[in-house]
Amino acid sequence: MLFDTHAHLNADQFEEDVEEVIKRAQKQGVSNIVVVGFDERTIKGALEIAEKYEFIYAAVGWHPVDAIDMTDDHLIWLEELASHPKVVALGEMGLDYYWDKSPKEVQKEVFRKQIHLAKKVRLPIIIHNRDAHEDVVKILKEENANEVGGIMHCFGSSLEIAKQCLDMNFYISFGGPVTFKNAKRPKEVAKEIPLERLLIETDCPYLAPHPFRGKRNEPSYVTLVAEAIAELKEITYEEVIEKTTENAKRVFSIK
Ligand SMILES: [Zn+2]
Numbered sequence: 001m002l003f004d005t006h007a008h009l010n011a012d013q014f015e016e017d018v019e020e021v022i023k024r025a026q027k028q029g030v031s032n033i034v035v036v037g038f039d040e041r042t043i044k045g046a047l048e049i050a051e052k053y054e055f056i057y058a059a060v061g062w063h064p065v066d067a068i069d070m071t072d073d074h075l076i077w078l079e080e081l082a083s084h085p086k087v088v089a090l091g092e093m094g095l096d097y098y099w100d101k102s103p104k105e106v107q108k109e110v111f112r113k114q115i116h117l118a119k120k121v122r123l124p125i126i127i128h129n130r131d132a133h134e135d136v137v138k139i140l141k142e143e144n145a146n147e148v149g150g151i152m153h154c155f156g157s158s159l160e161i162a163k164q165c166l167d168m169n170f171y172i173s174f175g176g177p178v179t180f181k182n183a184k185r186p187k188e189v190a191k192e193i194p195l196e197r198l199l200i201e202t203d204c205p206y207l208a209p210h211p212f213r214g215k216r217n218e219p220s221y222v223t224l225v226a227e228a229i230a231e232l233k234e235i236t237y238e239e240v241i242e243k244t245t246e247n248a249k250r251v252f253s254i255k
């Protein structure tokens with residue numbers, strides 16, 4: 001049983017064959033998937049898939065790259081969706097200093113608003129962070145995000161940052177990069193942090209693990225992430241998938 005905690009089956013890349021992709025994942029032992037929506041269109045897509053498949057759940061939020069497009073009405077809509085039976089988290093949200101579509105100040109504002117909302121509706125949050133490590137941690141601290149906790153998705157920051165996130169009640173999730181030969185940081189962090197706080201994800205269709213790097217990623221490849229973690233931590237594959245699935249169910253409050 002594997003839990004892919006972050007998948008974009010709602011992306012255009014899956015339009016043609018999402019059913020086969022889901023079947024392939026099940027065949028590889030993937031028991032649960034959280035489909036993440038990050039703007040109006042992909043949130044609708046995430047809900048549609050989660051409503052159709054009993055073992056698939058949805059997370060809804062506003063991506064920092066598109067922060068500039070989020071209106072107050074969108075925020076009200078997110079609040080309504082929080083009570084949807086298949087919505088298990090808010091996000092992805094956070095900061096992305098790599099792309100410059102949305103100014104930093106706008107990103108920060110939209111991030112803070114969503115943390116407020118999460119505390120109000122009592123849902124964990126999924127954090128996207130690209131090249132903004134210090135500011136993400138600063139905002140999580142200032143907004144007391146530890147009250148809801150959540151997931152640092154596709155973690156690529158330092159061990160020092162990881163420890164601060166653990167202290168704030170967050171889980172650390174690893175995706176394809178942990179399988180890349182030259183990815184020193186995620187490997188080091190995965191090795192050091194306790195298995196009880198570790199999650200696995202694909203972030204598909206992006207960031208396919210080795211040996212599929214550069215190709216379209218899909219939930220069945222989460223097995224490769226689990227294998228890499230087993231090797232790094234020098235434990236069995238079975239232990240990794242059992243513990244990470246248990247962790248995911250705990251963070252998302254899934255029975
Ligand atoms: Zn992301």
Ligand SMILES: [Zn+2]
Binds near residue numbers: 036
């Ligand atoms: Zn994502």
